[in-house]
Amino acid sequence: MSVLVVLEQRGGKWNRTSFEALAAGQKIGQALATPVTAAVLGSNIDSLATEAAAFDIQKVFAIDDAALEQYTPDGYAAALEQLIQASTPKVVVFPHTYQVRDYAPKLATRFRKSLVSDVVDLKTVSGGLSYVRQLFQGKLNADIPAEGDLQFVSIQAGAFRAAEPASATNPIEQFRVSWILLPSAASPKPPTAKRNGQLIWAPRQSSSPWAVELKKKRTCPSSRRSRTP
Amino acid sequence: MKIIVSVKQVPARDSSLRVDAQGKWLEEADLTYEMNEPDAYALEEALQLKEKLGGEVVVLCAGPQRAAQTIREALAKGADRAIHIEWEERAAPDALTTAQLLANAVKPESPDFILTGLQSDDLGYGQTGVVLAELLGFAHATIVMEVEPQGDAVRVKRELEDGWFQHVSLPLPVVLTIQSGIKKLRYATLMGIKKAKTKEVKTIPASQLGIDLNSGLVMERIYLPTRSKKTQIFSGEPKQAAHQLVEKLKFEARVI
Numbered sequence: 001m002s003v004l005v006v007l008e009q010r011g012g013k014w015n016r017t018s019f020e021a022l023a024a025g026q027k028i029g030q031a032l033a034t035p036v037t038a039a040v041l042g043s044n045i046d047s048l049a050t051e052a053a054a055f056d057i058q059k060v061f062a063i064d065d066a067a068l069e070q071y072t073p074d075g076y077a078a079a080l081e082q083l084i085q086a087s088t089p090k091v092v093v094f095p096h097t098y099q100v101r102d103y104a105p106k107l108a109t110r111f112r113k114s115l116v117s118d119v120v121d122l123k124t125v126s127g128g129l130s131y132v133r134q135l136f137q138g139k140l141n142a143d144i145p146a147e148g149d150l151q152f153v154s155i156q157a158g159a160f161r162a163a164e165p166a167s168a169t170n171p172i173e174q175f176r177v178s179w180i181l182l183p184s185a186a187s188p189k190p191p192t193a194k195r196n197g198q199l200i201w202a203p204r205q206s207s208s209p210w211a212v213e214l215k216k217k218r219t220c221p222s223s224r225r226s227r228t229p
Numbered sequence: 230m231k232i233i234v235s236v237k238q239v240p241a242r243d244s245s246l247r248v249d250a251q252g253k254w255l256e257e258a259d260l261t262y263e264m265n266e267p268d269a270y271a272l273e274e275a276l277q278l279k280e281k282l283g284g285e286v287v288v289l290c291a292g293p294q295r296a297a298q299t300i301r302e303a304l305a306k307g308a309d310r311a312i313h314i315e316w317e318e319r320a321a322p323d324a325l326t327t328a329q330l331l332a333n334a335v336k337p338e339s340p341d342f343i344l345t346g347l348q349s350d351d352l353g354y355g356q357t358g359v360v361l362a363e364l365l366g367f368a369h370a371t372i373v374m375e376v377e378p379q380g381d382a383v384r385v386k387r388e389l390e391d392g393w394f395q396h397v398s399l400p401l402p403v404v405l406t407i408q409s410g411i412k413k414l415r416y417a418t419l420m421g422i423k424k425a426k427t428k429e430v431k432t433i434p435a436s437q438l439g440i441d442l443n444s445g446l447v448m449e450r451i452y453l454p455t456r457s458k459k460t461q462i463f464s465g466e467p468k469q470a471a472h473q474l475v476e477k478l479k480f481e482a483r484v485i
Contacts, residue, residue, distance in 0.1 A: 015390075073359075073369065098390050102371045105324065105356035109363040114325040114446050117354050135451060136351055139246055142448040161480045 002058065003029040003036045004089035006080065008097055009048055010071065017095035019162035021155045022055060025093040026163060027122055028146075028153075031129045034090060037061060039175075041079055043069035049172045054165040060172045061087065067179060073103040079177045081110050084150070086175070091146070096154035108152040115152040116144050120159040230284035230378075233335055234275040234308065235345040235361070236268040238292050238299040242350065252450045254320040264299045267346025271407040273414050274376055275344045276307045282378055285309040287338065291330050291435065293317045304425035305417035311428070312338075316435035316442070321352055323446040328360035333438040336365065340402060342383070347372050347406040355406075362404035369404040370397055374411050 005025035007018040022038060029036040035058040040049050042064065049062040063079050076099075084092060084107075094100040096118045108115040120141075121132035129146040131153055240246070240255065241263040247256040264272075275286045288303040288311035290296050300311045314330050335343065343362075348355035362369035374394070375386035383403055387395045417425075435442060461477070463470035478485045 077363075098372060098388070101355055102359065102369075105359040106363040106369075109325060109328075109360045112325070114323040114360075115354070115356055116446060117356060130449065134454075135353060136240075136246060137353065138454070140248070140451050141454045142451045144446055145449050147447075158483060 001032075001034045001090045002087065003032065003034055003091045003093060004061075004084070004087065005036060005038045005057075005093045006100075007038055007040050007048075007052055008095055008099060009040065009042055009045065010099075012042075012044070012048065014048070014051075015095060015097055015099075016162065017097060017155070017157045019055075019164075020157065020160045021093050021095040022057070023160040023163040024119070024122065024153075024155045025091075026056065027160075028091050028093065028129065031122065031124055032090065032146075037087065037089070039063065039080070039083060041065075041068050041076060043067075050169075051165070053170040053172050054168055055163055055170075056166040056168065057170055059170050061175045062172050063175045063177060065177050067177075071099055073106055076103045077107045077110065078179070080107050082177055083175055084111070090149065091151045091153060094152075094154040096156050100154050104152060104154060111150055111152075113148065113150055113152055115154060117154045118156045119153050120156045230278070230282040230342065231338060231340045232275045232278055232284060232286045232342045232344065233289050233338060233340040234268070234272050234286060234303070235289045235331055235343060235357070236272060236299060236303060237265040237290065237346075237349050237351075238262050238296040239265045239349055239351040242266075248451055248453070252452065253448065254451065257320075262295060262299070264302060265346055265349045265351075267348060267350075267407060267409045269346075269414055270409050270411055271344040271346050271405075272303055272306060272308065273412050274405075274407050275342070276415070277412070278342060278344075278376060278378065279307075284341075287312060287340070289331060289335060289343075290314065291316055291327055291334075297430070300430060301425050302417065304428045304430075305421040306415055307421060309428065311430045313430055313432045314435050314438065315432050321448060322442070324352075324354040324356035324360050326440065326442060326445045328357050328364055329440045330435055330438050331357070331361050332364035333440065334433055335361075342402065343367070343404045345404070345406055347408055358404050358406035365402075365404070367402045367404050368399040369406070370399060371406045372408050373405045374408050376405060 003025045005022045008015040025036050037058050038052050039061040040052055043066050045064050049060050052060045061083055068075050094104050104115050116131045119131045119133050123130045123132055130143040132141055132143055135142050240260040244260045247259050249256050279286050286308040288300055288308045290300050291314040300313055312334055314334050345358045359369055370385045370387055372388040373385045374388055377384040381401050382398055384398045388408055389395050463473045
């Protein structure tokens with residue numbers, strides 16, 4: 001039993017809200033009296049894993065895989081599904097980022113759980129832990145008891161003060177994802193799954209994006225009533 | 230092309246929100262309802278897709294009897310028919326329960342596109358679309374701003390953090406969650422409103438969809454957030470006091 005905090009990086013740079021999620025994870029760990037671990041996903045992430053190992057946690061799982069170089073919901077969900085099955089955490093904590101919004105509900109669904117999204121606070125009422133999240137865009141709060149053998153929680157940016165590294169060198173465990181490969185494929189491929197069964201690289205039957213191209217700088221259409229997730 | 234648009238009826242934005250006596254949900258008598266705003270944009274995108282590709286737009290909605298009003302509104306704007314999963318039992322289901330109902334109702338339709346808003350204005354879980362995609366085994370993209378169909382695929386523009394965009398191509402069938410405000414919403418025409426009365430609405434009782442309606446996340450209590458004003462004096466050495474003040478401004482007030 002543990003609390004697993006999934007840290008987010010893109011292109012070798014941390015998303016800073018990862019450490020706010022880590023701080024929340026540490027508080028959850030305290031409340032449940034269980035150790036905290038962290039996971040880093042990506043390709044060539046040795047230095048990031050070392051940085052993560054400096055925090056006050058039990059250990060870091062490094063999922064270093066060429067197929068995870070570029071984010072895809074299928075790749076991330078598959079990798080974390082296997083890590084959760086192997087490490088059996090009680091609570092999985094994410095920062096509530098755009099990326100997490102994109103794959104964490106999918107991951108939780110694989111365990112038939114619902115993600116408690118956008119948590120702003122933790123509460124301990126008569127010995128039991130509750131997650132506090134907002135309703136009606138912040139007009140109301142709701143307490144959701146931390147129940148169940150496996151919980152998924154995402155933490156709102158700015159809700160917790162980011163954890164500081166403790167200059168420790170905690171162990172780093174390399175975690176290998178097993179992709180189901182077709183005979184022609186020698187190594188995990190970047191996500192180029194085709195439909196109709198020709199090439200599916202994720203361990204489950206599911207379709208994944210054909211191609212991803214980043215990124216155009218935005219010129220913000222200011223009239224738009226967009227939502228900040 | 231068969232395009233499903235999944236909409237939710239939510240308390241109107243200007244409703245007065247009064248928590249009920251049990252602290253579990255709102256006093257419903259106080260509320261007026263409207264279509265969840267991001268879903269209204271999903272509907273608009275669906276109608277424009279149909280104008281480009283042909284086919285039909287089917288409205289999908291899970292909710293109590295009163296949601297029929299929101300369904301009629303979608304039909305009046307140009308959707309062809311509707312599926313209403315009728316459900317009185319629970320006011321605020323979690324995303325998984327809702328998505329399971331939607332998935333089971335939509336499976337026999339074998340759609341090419343499922344569009345929905347990126348989140349609801351009431352519960353705001355922001356997950357139903359993604360969970361629905363996972364349950365159906367469809368590809369998905371979230372926070373979509375542009376939809377460009379390309380034969381048996383679709384190219385979408387997604388919003389990322391810090392002003393970045395991403396273009397992704399996905400194979401059909403697909404679930405897209407649509408960002409609010411991406412297009413101008415249409416009004417229902419008088420003719421549309423008249424026609425809506427004769428359009429097909431298939432009602433499916435939620436209990437027939439084989440889902441445990443009472444499982445999942447429970448909101449133990451809902452309440453107004455308390456905001457208290459507090460004055461704090463930093464006495465002592467100016468240097469130390471300034472240090473404390475910076476600390477407070479940085480991590481509590483979060484203004485610097």
